[in-house]
Every structure is written in C-alpha cells, then in structure tokens.
Amino acid sequence: MSRWSAPVSLLAVGIWAWLAGTATTWLIAGLGLAIAVNLVALAGRGRRWRHPWPDLAARLRRQAEDPLAELEAQPADEGVDTAEVELLQAVYSLQQACRARVSALVVQKARLEEILQALGDGVLVTDPGGQVVFGNAALTRMSGVHPPLEGRLPVEVARHREVDQAIEQCHQTQQSAVLEIVRRGPPEAFFEVHVAPIRPGGEALGTVTVFHDTTRVRQLERVRRDFVANVSHELRTPLTAIRGYAETLAEGALNDPVAGPRFVQVIVNHAERLQRLLDDILDLSRLEADGFDVQLAACRLGDLLEAAMATVTPAAAQKGLQLTVESDGEQRVTCDARLIGQALTNLLDNAVKYTPAGGRVTLRTHRQTAADTSGQRVVVEVSDTGIGIPSADLHRVFERFYRVDKGRSRAMGGTGLGLAIVRHIVEAHGQRVWATSSLGEGSVFSFTLAAA
Numbered sequence: 001m002s003r004w005s006a007p008v009s010l011l012a013v014g015i016w017a018w019l020a021g022t023a024t025t026w027l028i029a030g031l032g033l034a035i036a037v038n039l040v041a042l043a044g045r046g047r048r049w050r051h052p053w054p055d056l057a058a059r060l061r062r063q064a065e066d067p068l069a070e071l072e073a074q075p076a077d078e079g080v081d082t083a084e085v086e087l088l089q090a091v092y093s094l095q096q097a098c099r100a101r102v103s104a105l106v107v108q109k110a111r112l113e114e115i116l117q118a119l120g121d122g123v124l125v126t127d128p129g130g131q132v133v134f135g136n137a138a139l140t141r142m143s144g145v146h147p148p149l150e151g152r153l154p155v156e157v158a159r160h161r162e163v164d165q166a167i168e169q170c171h172q173t174q175q176s177a178v179l180e181i182v183r184r185g186p187p188e189a190f191f192e193v194h195v196a197p198i199r200p201g202g203e204a205l206g207t208v209t210v211f212h213d214t215t216r217v218r219q220l221e222r223v224r225r226d227f228v229a230n231v232s233h234e235l236r237t238p239l240t241a242i243r244g245y246a247e248t249l250a251e252g253a254l255n256d257p258v259a260g261p262r263f264v265q266v267i268v269n270h271a272e273r274l275q276r277l278l279d280d281i282l283d284l285s286r287l288e289a290d291g292f293d294v295q296l297a298a299c300r301l302g303d304l305l306e307a308a309m310a311t312v313t314p315a316a317a318q319k320g321l322q323l324t325v326e327s328d329g330e331q332r333v334t335c336d337a338r339l340i341g342q343a344l345t346n347l348l349d350n351a352v353k354y355t356p357a358g359g360r361v362t363l364r365t366h367r368q369t370a371a372d373t374s375g376q377r378v379v380v381e382v383s384d385t386g387i388g389i390p391s392a393d394l395h396r397v398f399e400r401f402y403r404v405d406k407g408r409s410r411a412m413g414g415t416g417l418g419l420a421i422v423r424h425i426v427e428a429h430g431q432r433v434w435a436t437s438s439l440g441e442g443s444v445f446s447f448t449l450a451a452a
Contacts, residue, residue, distance in 0.1 A: 122211035124149075124157060128204055130171055132157055142191070142211055154209070159183075163209065166195045170207045174199060180214075190214045223400075230401040234277055234416070238270035245270075280417035283342070284400070287424040294336045294428050298452040301378065302329025304337060305363055308344035312352050312361075319357045326364035332452035333378050335429055340449070343425045346418040347382040347445050355386035355442075367451065376451035377431075383444040389437040397435055398423040422447070 116123050122139030126132055135149035135157055145157050155164035166177045176196040183189040192212040198205040245263045254260045286292065305325055316323050333340075344363075351361045361384045368377045389397060396402045401416035426433040426447045437443035 121213070124154065124167075124209040124211070125198075125206060126154060126167060126171075126209075127206045128171070130154070130168065133206065139211060142189070142213060158209070158211075163193055163195075166193070167207055167209060170195045170197055171204075174204060188215070190218045227400060230416070231281065234401070235274070238274040238277075241270045242267050242274075277417075280421060283421055284417055284424065287421065287428060292428065294339065296334050296336060296429075298332050299335055299337045299340075300329070301327065301331040301333050301365060301449075304335075304341055304344060305329070305365075307341055308348055309363065311345045312348045315349070316352050316361065319352070319355070319359075321352060321355055321358070322360040324360065324362045326362060328365070331365065331367075331378055333449040334452045335449050336425075339425045339428070343422045343447070344380070344382070346422050350418060350445075351382050351384035351386065351443075355384045359385040359442075361385075368448065377448045378451050379446055379448055381444055381446045383442060385442040388439040388441055389435070389443055390439055391437075394435060394437055398433065419445075 116134070116136045119136060120138055122142045123134070123136045124132060124139055125134040130153070132149050132152045132154060135147070139157065140147055140149070143157055143159055145152075145159070149157050153164075154167045155161065158164060158167075160181050160183070162179055162181055166179055169175070170177060174197045176194070178195075179193050181191050181193055183191065190213070192214050194210045194212070195207060196209075197207055245267050249260065249263050249267075253263055305327055306329075309323060309325060313323060348361065348363065355361055361382070364381050364383070366379055366381075368379050393402075398419045400420040403416050422445075423433050429449065431448040431450070433445070433447035435443060435445045
C-alpha cells in the first residue's frame with residue numbers, strides 16, 4: 001500500500017462529509033417540516049383553535065429557509081388544550097434538534113475547509129459529473145489559475161492532460177491512481193499526483209486529487225549529482241598529475257638535475273591544490289549542515305579588513321597590484337569574525353587572481369540605512385580592475401564549481417567553491433551578497449553586515 005493511501009482516504013471521507021453535510025441538514029429539516037405540518041392538519045380537522053397560536057406553517061417555513069435562525073419562544077399551556085400545547089412543544093423540540101444539528105455541521109464544514117486551505121499540497125475535488133467543486137489555496141498557487149475554481153473542468157485547473165485523464169478514469173473505474181508530472185517552465189516544476197474516489201458506503205460522490213510538489217527534492221537530487229560529478233572531476237585532475245609525475249620520477253627522472261626538481265615542484269603544487277579543494281569542500285559541507293550556528297558578536301571592522309588584506313598582500317606584491325582600503329576602521333559590526341574573515345579573504349583572493357599585473361584592488365565600506373526596520377547596515381565592497389564577468393554569467397558566479405573560464409580558473413589554482421562559500425557565510429548572517437561587472441573593466445563584489 002502506498003504511503004499516501006491512508007491520508008488520501010481520510011481526506012476523501014472528510015470531503016464527503018463536507019459535501020454531504022448540507023444535504024443531510026435539509027433532509028432532517030424537510031422531514032421535520034412534513035411531520036409537523038401533517039400533525040397540525042390532523043389536529044385542525046377536529047376543532048378550531050381556541051387560542052391565537054402563532055402561525056405554525058409560517059414558523060416552520062422560516063426555520064426551513066434559515067435553519068440557524070433564532071427560535072420563537074416555546075408556547076405556554078395557560079388555558080389551552082393540552083394536546084395542542086404538546087403538539088407545539090414537540091414542534092419546538094424538533095426545531096431545536098434541527099438547529100443544533102445544522103450548527104454542528106456548519107462548524108464541521110468550516111473546520112474541514114480551513115484544514116484543506118491550510119494544506120501545503122494542492123487539493124482538487126470533483127463531483128460525480130466531473131466538474132470542480134473545490135480547490136484550495138495551494139492548488140491555485142501551483143496552477144496559476146485564479147479563483148473561483150468551482151464549476152470548471154479539471155483540465156482547466158490542473159492544466160495537464162495526464163491528470164485530466166486520471167481523474168476521468170477514476171470516475172469510471174472507482175480506482176485510485178498515482179502519477180508524476182512535469183510542468184514546463186519557466187520555472188520548471190515537478191509534482192506527485194494522487195487521484196482517489198470519494199465513495200462512502202459504496203456511493204460515488206466524486207474524486208479527490210492531491211498535488212504534492214516535489215520540485216525542491218528534484219533540485220536537491222540534481223545538485224547532489226552535479227556536486228558528486230564535479231568533485232570527482234576536480235579530484236581526478238590533480239591526482240592524475242601527481243601520479244604521472246611520480247611515476248616519471250620513479251623511472252629515473254629523479255636523478256635528472258633539471259627535470260627532477262621541476263617535477264617534484266609540480267607534484268607539490270598539485271598536492272596543495274588538492275588540499276585547498278578538500279578544505280573548501282569541508283567548509284562548504286559544514287556551512288550547509290543542519291544545526292550550523294553562527295557565533296555573533298560585536299567586532300571592529302578595521303581589524304577584519306586588515307587581517308584579510310595581510311593574507312593576500314604577498315600574492316598582490318608578486319603581480320605588482322595596488323591594494324587600497326577605503327573605510328572607517330572604527331566601525332563596528334555584528335558578525336562571526338572568523339567566518340567574515342574567510343569571506344573577505346576569498347573575495348580578495350579572487351580579485352588578485354583575476355586582475356592583470358599593475359592593476360588595482362580596492363576594499364571599501366560604507367553605511368546604508370535599511371529599507372525595513374532592521375536598522376543600519378554596513379556594505380563591504382571588493383572591487384578590481386580585472387578581466388570582468390560577462391552579464392550572462394554574472395547571476396551564476398556564486399554557484400558551486402561554476403567558472404566563467406574553466407581553463408583559466410584551473411590554471412590559477414581555483415577550486416570553484418570560493419564564491420559559493422562566501423554566499424553561504426553571508427546568508428548564514430541573514431544578509432545578502434551580489435556582484436556587478438563590466439567586461440574588460442573589472443568587477444565589484446558586495447555584501448552587507450549588520451551595524452553593531
């Protein structure tokens with residue numbers, strides 16, 4: 001039995017109760033009205049009323065039109081025939097029972113409708129004729145069809161031929177069905193659809209269809225596959241080089257005074273690259289792990305900028321780059337100093353790598369008043385005069401292993417994870433990160449921090 005069988009069956013029974021509630025109410029009210037009118041007619045044949053009793057027929061008609069209306073007062077028995085009083089008291093009791101039953105059904109229906117509206121899965125209910133009688137808010141959000149949905153055909157709401165066919169087949173065979181559908185985007189979406197008949201006591205009252213959005217699960221599976229494939233490729237490249245040069249050295253190149261030291265240095269370089277890749281993978285895994293906690297504290301921004309600049313100064317000096325800091329070093333921010341230091345180092349390292357010799361890398365900060373009520377923020381920017389990023393690639397630079405120029409990035413020792421780590425660190429602080437660039441003129445990477 002599918003894991004969805006029990007929930008769908010319970011949902012079907014609940015919807016049946018909701019659909020059938022009104023019919024049951026009117027059945028009770030109509031039965032009571034018929035009994036009462038007949039009793040009055042029989043009593044009236046024997047003698048005329050000796051007391052100005054309220055119009056019994058009018059009373060019952062009003063009650064039938066509005067079952068929840070306030071009841072008229074119960075008749076007294078002062079000087080009136082006992083049989084007549086008993087008759088009116090019986091009618092009054094019947095009215096009370098009907099009113100209580102209707103009230104309970106109204107509450108039950110309202111509660112069920114609230115539950116259906118609150119569900120994260122889309123729910124579509126059809127009547128025996130195949131027309132839609134109910135669709136919850138999640139369904140309208142998934143389908144993009146604006147309410148009201150009642151009276152439409154399933155294909156108009158589900159907007160998928162396979163779902164319409166499954167609902168039609170369920171009406172004919174009274175058999176449940178499960179299918180997976182894809183809604184072509186943009187954006188692309190995936191759904192697991194369960195169709196079940198509503199048939200309490202063997203009576204077919206329609207169908208209920210539940211749409212479970214599996215898009216996020218599919219995306220995570222795709223990310224996992226891509227991640228494994230990329231990691232395998234990135235690990236294989238340095239390992240292949242290390243093995244190749246090591247075998248060459250073992251075959252005698254180690255004794256070559258020129259080739260030997262050069263091959264050893266190549267092995268060292270690839271081993272360092274492998275170490276950086278493994279470190280970045282571990283950092284990213286830790287940032288994405290459930291329960292990861294950011295240790296927030298008030299920090300002096302100038303200390304973070306100086307430490308990050310010191311890390312990249314040797315590499316910048318080798319290329320003759322000008323490093324500049326434009327900031328009020330006394331500004332204080334609320335952050336995890338270790339993580340923000342790592343993010344700054346990653347951004348500065350990227351800027352140094354992709355800026356030609358003689359260029360300039362600038363680290364600047366400025367205050368920004370938030371548009372909401374979250375108070376002051378500090379914007380941190382790392383700008384360079386490097387090669388720039390094409391506009392078509394700009395929105396993807398924070399993805400894992402995404403490289404604009406794959407060959408150039410690998411030649412510079414990049415792992416393809418640095419900017420992804422920056423994004424995770426900044427978002428873990430509840431802030432945002434973005435990039436702007438002009439091809440051939442340079443790039444600016446920015447992120448915000450909460451001012452202390």
